[in-house]
Amino acid sequence: MPDAAGQAYAAQAPAPLGQFVPVEGSVPTTPHLAPTPPSPLSVPPEYFTPEPEAAGDGSDVPAQQTADADQDPAAVPAGGLPEQAEAAPDTRQGADSAPDATPDAGQQPAATVPAPRDGDRPTAGPAGAAPAPVDAVEDGSPFPSAPATTDPDEPMHAPHPAGPTDPAHQSGQQPAPAVLIEDGPEDLTDLTDLTAPAAPADADGGPEPLPLTTDTVDPAVPADAAAATDANATDVNAPADTTDAPDVPGKPVVPGAADAAAASATDAAAPDTAEAEAETETEAEDAASVANAAVAAGALREAGEEPAANTPEQAAQAEQAAAQAEQAAQAEPPAPDSLAADPDEAEPLPADGSVEPLADGSVEPPAPGYADAEREAVLRVMRERRDIRNGFRGDPIPHEVLLRVLEAAHTAPSVGHSQPWDFVVIKSAETRRTMHELAQRQREAYAKSLPKGRAKQFKELKIEAILDTPVNIVVTADPTRGGRHTLGRHTQPQMAPYSSALAVENLWLAARAEGLGVGWVSFFDEREMVRALGLPEHLEVVAYLCVGYVDEFPEEPELMQAGWSKRRPLSWVVHEETYGRRALPGEDPHDLLAETVSNIRPLDAKALGEAWERQKRMTKPAGALGMLEIISAQLSGLSRMCPPPIPEPAAVAIFAGDHGVHAQGVTSWPQEVTGQMVANFLGGGAVCNAFANQVGAEVCVIDVGVAGELPATPGLLPRKIRPGTADMTTGPALTREEVKAAIEVGIETARDLVAAGNKALLTGEMGIANTTASAALISVYTDTDPVEVTGRGTGINDEMHARKVEVVRRALDLHQPDPADPVGVLAAIGGLEHAAMVGLLLGGASLRTPVILDGVSAGAAALVARAIAPEVLAACIAGHRSAEPGHVAALNKLGLRPLVDLDLRLGEGTGALLALPVVQSAARAMHEVATFDSAGVTEK
Structure with missing residues (x-):
């Protein structure tokens, strides 16, 4: 092949295997991909000069010559395109006028190509002219890309120059024969079963190719008849059935009788037998890797096949040749036959002849999975x-x-x-x-x-x-x-x-x-x-x-x-790329906070109504149980059933974190007490442990931001976002990202505890100086002056209390937090335990599980949670009223009535634990108290 052709083709970007790359003026077909013994063709020296060193430089790429628009139509031998079965309907206008192709004395007859339609581009130079240098294949052209290298010993054939394609020369012009290049027998595959026409070319493909016309092979015709038909390609005065073929430019036409190509190719120029056997062995070794690549590389075939027969004698000779080819194929089948015989190696290819490469670039099909059953x-x-x-x-x-x-x-x-x-x-x-x-x-x-x-x-x-x-x-x-x-x-x-x-x-x-x-x-x-x-x-x-x-x-x-316990949904446990980036396959990552809020719903009206009706029929005066009746109705609406489940077992979640504002002298307790009290909780020696043992609740301690390191201990959940907040009087206490992370800790804690079988959640917290942050949050959401909502916390004196009020005021003046931005408020003046409690409330509400609130810090968190999702209050029950003035303001703003009022100001979830039996009693009454009808008691 001339160096110019190899260099020009190698210069272009390689096309993916298994995709046809259009070339001007030709439409590849698939019959030449049928299993065929290696058949080298002798080519005159003026068309091809062998160069043994060209194996690795891309010189094996087929060279389809291009020419100017005034050139004569090319004639293609029947052996070169043995099964060009479906021609474009537009070619019928030239079918009646073109003369029969008459072979010259030393040359095989060929089926001619009709004149192009208006706008079609010519493809070849004048008859008998020397071949022009091969141009680089244009993007979108219909020829497939060839393998990067080939065996230098394999025969390669350059095309004969074709006649002009000018419509004026269509009638009476004797076209010169043209030959397509043989890439090598290793690129063969059996496409016998592919009978559907190819899909149309992409809209953005290259120049519209010239459709070729040969006899159409009816897919229903037996193999022998198909072989005879393919071996006897006629001129453009074809039978009427050729007019039924659709115009499919830029893609291969798949007629479906590919075995005929093997028959017609057998009697072509005889190759050296030993060389053919050696090449067949090579094919067998490489067959698995080229099964799909054959479609891409095999669009250019050698043209040394049996000439078209236009007489009965020639037809009989072709039939005899087909029979001999079948016998030869059975005696020495080429490698592609083994591919076609193995369904795992030769999968049926798409009707358009294209093969999409896999993601890893290979053309091997993946290992099969199981059948559906x-x-x-x-x-x-x-x-x-x-x-x-x-x-x-x-x-x-x-x-x-x-x-x-x-x-x-x-x-x-x-x-x-x-x-x-x-x-x-x-x-x-x-x-x-x-x-x-x-x-x-x-x-x-x-x-x-x-x-x-x-x-x-x-x-x-x-x-x-x-x-x-x-x-x-x-x-x-x-x-x-x-x-x-x-x-x-x-x-x-x-x-x-x-x-x-x-x-x-x-x-x-x-x-x-x-x-x-x-x-x-x-x-x-x-x-x-x-x-x-x-x-x-x-x-x-x-x-x-x-x-x-x-x-x-x-x-x-x-x-x-x-x-x-309960089953955890899959969406809770699947993360994409990094932990916390939750996304199921095929879905976009979802925000845990947004997902949780979207699942919060109001109380169920039907169950709520049933609860009120049952309260009226219970053997007691209407309203005699006071707040318990309200609580029992709330539990019914939350659970969507009446009577509601008894909230047992229950767990108190104690979130622990330190505060940078401690440096402002707002408490007399040292900061390390936070970590020490966490250890006390885990050891069972705190007040919350005693109350939890009394009411049968589980104590769960979550380190969300303790300044010191805590040893791994049963009952401790290490979820530290950072070691304490920053001083809110000098800058933001947290970043927005840290706030969201802490909220997610609370949501996940709610999920874990509910999935473990708990039917009620209780809030608890531990953090020296957290009442200062609580007062600041309550001041923002109740629009109250800090002096009215800032309490004495752990028992500070008047001087320290005045300093505490001033610290809250300075922080609010510095940040000017916007109540409409709850995450921003928490970032400016909140604590890590506050943010985590917000998440616990939201998570419990989304799971329709009651959450019993503790003291002032829980009240502050509830205000923020309501700003995020107002319907969160449907799951909230005020366990008690703290002695902290800010708690009273928070409960009033929330519209919640506390169940216990004992001037508690300890935190740790102690007030919520005391309220738990009251809540359980309200639900138990709905289950166990008889109605007037069932007890036979007369109503008034």
Whole structure:
């Protein structure tokens, strides 16, 4: 190939594999992509000069010559485009006038190309002229890109120069033959099944190509007839069926009888047999990687195929050639046949002949997934897996069933393929009785550790079925298995039990598929179990499983049915790129605060009305329970049911944080007391602990901004946004981002506690100097002078109180906070615990869970929360009225009536804890008090 052609083509940007790149004046077709033995064609020297060193420089790219607009129409041999089956309707106007193509003495006859329509661009130089240098292929041209390199030993063929395409020369002009280039036999593929015409070219493609016209092969015609038809391409005086082909410029026409190309190509110029066999072996090695690329690179084929037959004798010869080609193909099938025979290697291609490359640039199809029914079966067994405690049967488990379950467990993934698990199968009644006794002792110890409300709930649960099941399986983890250098455990030695847990999951799913229930028992002292079972001391017990047939698999997990916990939505736990950027696949990231606010709704009117009606029918005078009747109606409207659920169990969330304003001398307590009191809460020695034990509530402490570092302790949630706020008298206490982060901590705390089964939330806080920030917030939202809402907090004297009032006033004068911007208000003068309590209120309201407010700091947070979402008050109950003057102002502004008024000013959630039994009593009355009708009591 001339150097100019290779350089010009290499200069352009390479087209993606599998996409046709249009070239002026030609429409590629797909029949030449049919499996064909390698057939090198002898080309006169004036068209091609071989250059062995051109293998890697792109010189193998087919060169389609271009010319001026006054050139004669090109004639294309039938062998070069054997199945140009569907021609443009516009070409019919020249079909009646063009003469039959008559082959010269030493040249093969060719089917001619009709004159272009008005505006079509010519493609070739005058007949007999020397080939012009090949221009770079224009963007949008219909030829595909060729592979970057090719074997220098492969034959390459330059096209014969074509005649002019001027319509004036259409009639009576003898067109010269033209030949398309053979890229190489490795780019072949079987497109026999592709019968649909190609899609139209893109609107922004290159110049409109010249449509070619040959005989149309009816897709319904048998393969033999199709072969004969393709081997006998006629001139433009074609049968009428060619006029039915649509005009599809710029894309390949796919006629669908590609096997005929193999037949017609067999009798072309005979190649060297040894060379053909060697090239066929090369094709077989590269077949998998070029199956789809063949469509892109194979649009340019060699033209040394059987000439068109316009006589019965020639037609008979073509049929004989087709039969010989079939025999040859069966005796020595080329590599593309194997691709077509393997459905995994040769997937059906799009009708337009294009193949989109994968994201990683490869053309291999991805590994297939399961069929719909199989996939649904896999997902179903995951959805319907249950932790079973009740309903086991005594039916024995067949050995083959148990073996399948254990095999599934043994195929689990493991870090470094260490397979650290062992399975101890226990059937002995004596051993199971021993294990049952161990579990009972641990159950009793756990029950004593629970808050009263939880302990009562736990007492009603069945936690194990050791004696009820015929088989128990102990799953262990051996942390030494695999040796010291086990892959993946160098920095994470806990991967051994993690891997064994995956084996448990496999076992569980396989058991569900077999109709076996499984219950995981974790009420064991591990070392005690190891000794009781006689296990090696170095083993870790991962799971004790009770396995057996069951009466039924419940629709919901048993713990959900018992109200012990709730299922967390998927949207809560999926993060995009970074933690906290929540987004499900295919969705935009959503703001946690905005999502929470959007889920807050007013009280349910129907349930509210039912509650008021029931209050009237209860065996008591109307209104006799005072505030309890209001609370019970509120609980009904919030839960959307009457009578409402009793708010038990409950949890108090104590948010702890320090304040930079402490430096202004607003309290006599040192700042480190905040961290010390947090430790006291966790140790169970604070007032809030005593009250929580009394009413049966759980104490949950959240470090959202303690200045000092707190050690990891059970019951402490480390959620520190920053170590205390800045001094609000010298600048903003927080940034807006920190405020939002603290609000999200509160929302997530509400979600966690409610998902754990709590039916009421209580606010609590701890932070030296937080009443100063509370007074500032209340002053903003009640439009009250700081002196009226600033209290004595921890018992300060008059001098310090006056300083505290002045500090609040200075902060407000500095920031001039806008009540319409609640996040901005918190950033200017708020505390981290205030922002977190705002989130707790919003989160509880969005989950339709009652939130009992504590003292002045909770009141300040409620004012901010109402500014964000006014309907949040539907979930709020004022637990008590603090001695702080600001709290009274806040409650009045909120319109909330406190349940307890004992001049408390401690915080920690103490007032809310005292109010909890009152709220529970209001709901219990709705459940247990009879109506006049049911009790047979006469109404007045």
